[in-house]
Amino acid sequence: MTKVVTRFPPSPTGYFHIGSARTALFNYLFAAHAGGEMRLRFEDTDKERNKDEFEQDILDGLTWLGIPYDAKAITKQSERTDVYSDCIQTLLKSGHAYEAEATTDNPDKKVIRFKNPNTRVTFTDLIRGEVSFDTTDLKDFVIAKSVDAPLYHLAVVVDDHEMGVTHVIRGEDHISNTPRQILILEALGYGRPIYAHIPLILAPDRSKLSKRHGAVSVNEYRLQGFLPEAFVNYLALLGWNPGTEQEIFTFKELIKAFTIERVHKHGAVFDLEKMLWINHEHLRTLSDDEYARRYQEFAGTDLGELPVALIKERARTFGEAAELIKNGEFQFMSQDISYEPALLIKGAKTDAPAAKQHLTAVAKLLEGLSGEQFTSEEIKNVIFPYATEEGRGAVLWPLRVALSGREKSPDPFVIASLIGKERTLQRITKAAGLL
RNA sequence: GGCCCUAUCGUCUAAUGGUUAGGACGCCGGCUUUUCAAGCCGUUAAUCCGGGUUCGAUUCCCGGUAGGGUCACCA
Numbered sequence: 144m145t146k147v148v149t150r151f152p153p154s155p156t157g158y159f160h161i162g163s164a165r166t167a168l169f170n171y172l173f174a175a176h177a178g179g180e181m182r183l184r185f186e187d188t189d190k191e192r193n194k195d196e197f198e199q200d201i202l203d204g205l206t207w208l209g210i211p212y213d214a215k216a217i218t219k220q221s222e223r224t225d226v227y228s229d230c231i232q233t234l235l236k237s238g239h240a241y242e243a244e245a246t247t248d249n250p251d252k253k254v255i256r257f258k259n260p261n262t263r264v265t266f267t268d269l270i271r272g273e274v275s276f277d278t279t280d281l282k283d284f285v286i287a288k289s290v291d292a293p294l295y296h297l298a299v300v301v302d303d304h305e306m307g308v309t310h311v312i313r314g315e316d317h318i319s320n321t322p323r324q325i326l327i328l329e330a331l332g333y334g335r336p337i338y339a340h341i342p343l344i345l346a347p348d349r350s351k352l353s354k355r356h357g358a359v360s361v362n363e364y365r366l367q368g369f370l371p372e373a374f375v376n377y378l379a380l381l382g383w384n385p386g387t388e389q390e391i392f393t394f395k396e397l398i399k400a401f402t403i404e405r406v407h408k409h410g411a412v413f414d415l416e417k418m419l420w421i422n423h424e425h426l427r428t429l430s431d432d433e434y435a436r437r438y439q440e441f442a443g444t445d446l447g448e449l450p451v452a453l454i455k456e457r458a459r460t461f462g463e464a465a466e467l468i469k470n471g472e473f474q475f476m477s478q479d480i481s482y483e484p485a486l487l488i489k490g491a492k493t494d495a496p497a498a499k500q501h502l503t504a505v506a507k508l509l510e511g512l513s514g515e516q517f518t519s520e521e522i523k524n525v526i527f528p529y530a531t532e533e534g535r536g537a538v539l540w541p542l543r544v545a546l547s548g549r550e551k552s553p554d555p556f557v558i559a560s561l562i563g564k565e566r567t568l569q570r571i572t573k574a575a576g577l578l
Numbered sequence: 579g580g581c582c583c584u585a586u587c588g589u590c591u592a593a594u595g596g597u598u599a600g601g602a603c604g605c606c607g608g609c610u611u612u613u614c615a616a617g618c619c620g621u622u623a624a625u626c627c628g629g630g631u632u633c634g635a636u637u638c639c640c641g642g643u644a645g646g647g648u649c650a651c652c653a
Contacts, residue, residue, distance in 0.1 A: 319583090349645065349646075380590065417604080550614085
């Protein structure tokens with residue numbers, strides 16, 4: 144059994160895309176599951192469109208996602224012109240290729256065409272089974288602009304061979320490229336890799352996912368405060384399932400569970416809502432300390448005294464957390480709060496005198512609790528019988544507003560425990576004074 | 579248009595010859611200690627169509643339809 148070698152060969156002509164990320168992930172998962180490795184290659188033969196910036200973005204994206212690669216073993220096609228030249232010469236000599244006049248731009252220019260044997264090519268795809276093409280339709284396709292300017296198909300075949308690639312796992316948009324590549328590889332006398340064409344990620348209208356459908360670059364999701372492990376988890380579930388009902392996976396669990404047999408044949412629509420849910424699930428598994436640390440990493444600012452447990456419960460991403468904080472959702476944690484006095488009885492079935500009386504009564508009850516006992520549990524135990532007696536809405540609404548200053552907030556027991564006995568009593572007294 | 583691929587709830591999917599066609603997200607409704615959020619419970623919702631094979635088809639075969647991919651001197 145030879146070692147499994149897969150490859151991830153992006154061309155640095157754009158930012159790291161969700162679709163590329165999933166292809167990389169599947170290649171990595173497949174290799175890692177089999178104890179093999181995934182090798183990275185930049186397909187940068189198109190000098191016009193390549194940018195270093197894109198190359199860096201792809202590398203950064205892989206690192207962020209936690210997909211390992213050997214930085215010292217990256218193949219760059221732009222540095223391998225000699226190798227391709229040799230292969231082109233070989234094909235020329237063996238009669239598998241010939242020089243022909245260019246059909247476009249200047250008439251003096253020559254290109255190198257592959258001599259198509261016009262056969263039927265059949266290959267076995269791990270996901271789709273047998274796929275068969277009549278290559279006659281392909282004509283004598285161009286494999287290089289010149290002896291030292293190879294084109295995609297030639298370079299792919301040569302590199303996959305030299306890199307020892309055993310499994311070519313790529314998007315289904317490459318299915319129709321496969322017969323061309325098999326033709327070249329046979330002319331060169333190489334063995335075939337095993338192919339697996341994975342379904343595409345689709346937009347809600349089932350067309351190919353593109354910029355007009357919103358965020359498509361990996362970095363945008365990082366900026367929105369998604370956890371890389373959640374992002375990976377969601378991507379893995381697009382077109383693949385473990386055959387069990389498990390949906391939340393760690394990276395390790397994915398490696399263990401991943402098999403190419405369970406990859407789907409058809410495209411999958413990208414659903415942001417589900418990804419948000421998965422992200423929230425991963426966020427929940429973080430300890431408060433870990434959450435705070437990673438939030439700081441994301442936002443660049445400290446959570447300070449803010450109640451992590453509450454934030455964790457309310458925000459599906461770090462971006463949402465930042466938004467909540469910015470909107471004053473946790474302002475009750477600050478020293479002082481301000482609000483319109485009318486809010487104290489706005490939603491309550493009570494009037495000012497009654498509300499004032501309730502607040503005073505609650506303050507008295509809380510006086511009896513020591514600082515030690517000032518937990519949301521104890522506070523509730525003390526206040527609840529009274530609230531039930533007097534009408535929960537009538538007691539609890541004014542109390543909650545007195546503590547939070549807001550129409551919507553966490554419940555008063557939690558807030559009281561968070562801000563402590565002293566501030567709680569201060570705020571209740573102040574509110575009673577306003578009524 | 580040629581070639582190729584695909585087809586289960588709105589979405590992600592399970593079930594490959596026999597199930598009340600299961601789960602998850604979302605939606606909607608309810609419950610919980612007022613509000614919001616979370617949580618819990620529940621409801622709604624699907625086998626593209628037509629033939630065939632079979633005692634029996636979501637499942638196998640054929641045809642249709644629909645969607646997608648690809649047809650570069652891009653990758």
